[in-house]
Amino acid sequence: MPRLLKRAFRLTLWFCAAFATVTAVPVLALRWIDPPSSAVIQSWQQHSGREAQQQWRPLEKISPNLQMAVIAAEDQKFRHHHGFDFASLQKALSETRRRTRGASTITQQTAKNLYLWNDRSYLRKGLEAWFTLLIELFWSKERILEVYLNIAEFGEGIYGAEAAARNFFGTSAQHISRRQAGLMAAVLPSPRRMSAKIPSRYVRSRASTIDRQVRQLGGTVYLKGL
Template sequence: MPRSPLVSRHRRNRSSAADARKPRRRWRRWLLRLLLALILLLLLSWLPVLAMRWWDPPTTAFIQQAAADGQTIEQHWRPISRISPELQLAVIAAEDQHFPQHNGFDLDAIEAALRESGASGRGASTISQQVAKNLFLWSGRSLVRKGLEAWMTGLIEITWPKARILEVYLNIAEFGPGIYGAEAAAQLYFKRSAAQLSRPQAAALAAVLPSPRRYSVTQPSAYVRSRSAWIQRQMSQLGGQAFLRQMETDGRE
């Protein structure tokens, strides 16, 4: 019995509609996979950041690289309560005076750095960015590394209080070849603990932070001496240790 033209036309229409829906289904599947991949990426990158809010990292990406290059490493972790407030203030005065206010990125500093040095953005890195870079990433200026640095900085800022960011920074910053953290630096250069550092000693340590393998704490150049004096003036202008107390108060609100 021959098929009715109406039935055949109906079947062709259904087939055409099904074919038209296939690309939409494929796009939905790809979008779902992309969404799941992004969620997985967020979890994998955020979980170590969350853990390190309370757990002191035993090493960093930069320390591992230095060790792989054959460098002897000195680092002695200390809680922030056992690091001189003078050093806490000195690194903020030297590296990131808007540290208590910004959310990981100092836009004013970035704009100023772009004006002064073209598109490189040098000198605009915040303490939070330096923690992200030193703890999780590698040295370099590629767009991929900069993108990952921005991502990890954002995660750190929304997960850690400012005091924790500063504590980690003071324990992983390099103060000389293979000398990581305030305690190792204080013992090597001044034969005392990080808790006992004076203002001039703290400023001397902070003065070498832009390039700790180029500048020396024990044999300071004219630039380092000048920078150390500038840091001490900035510490006074910030309000001294009252600045730190205000930062702690703001962090609890």
């Protein structure tokens, strides 16, 4: 019996080491290599039979207005946490009515969009936590924000800041105004139901709230602390 236990223990260690290596290497590589797509984009293309709109832009070519609007809307503690905002998670779980993504950080959203399928199983949640830890370990905050802004869904088949800016406002991601940034960030919880191009009263109201929160965070000066 002890021999069987030792063998099982060695096999478990081998499996864990192999899993850690297989998952960590591609995450580490994306610290320098821009991902050509994401699991979410591939899934949408497969189900829709259409090609998604996406154009990669480095962070310095994405307006600081949008960077701050997304942080204010999605993850105000982005600069300080290590992938998980447990205070926000506890608050979200205690509320009867809450946004689907209310407890997710930008790092968690990046992990889900890049690597995982759309599911609510314990396996997927476990993998989300694992990839979140790897991303926080290997990437800088600037890199996390850069990748997120290039793969986030802003509308049906529209992914990333550049494609969204071109479609909604006829401008580049680099020249997004504060108002436009607020509208884009406002639709992130449900980009297929809400529109930044033809914003509803709710979207306009939420955009104004986001703009106020950006000012409360200190404006674009906040980005220097990343």
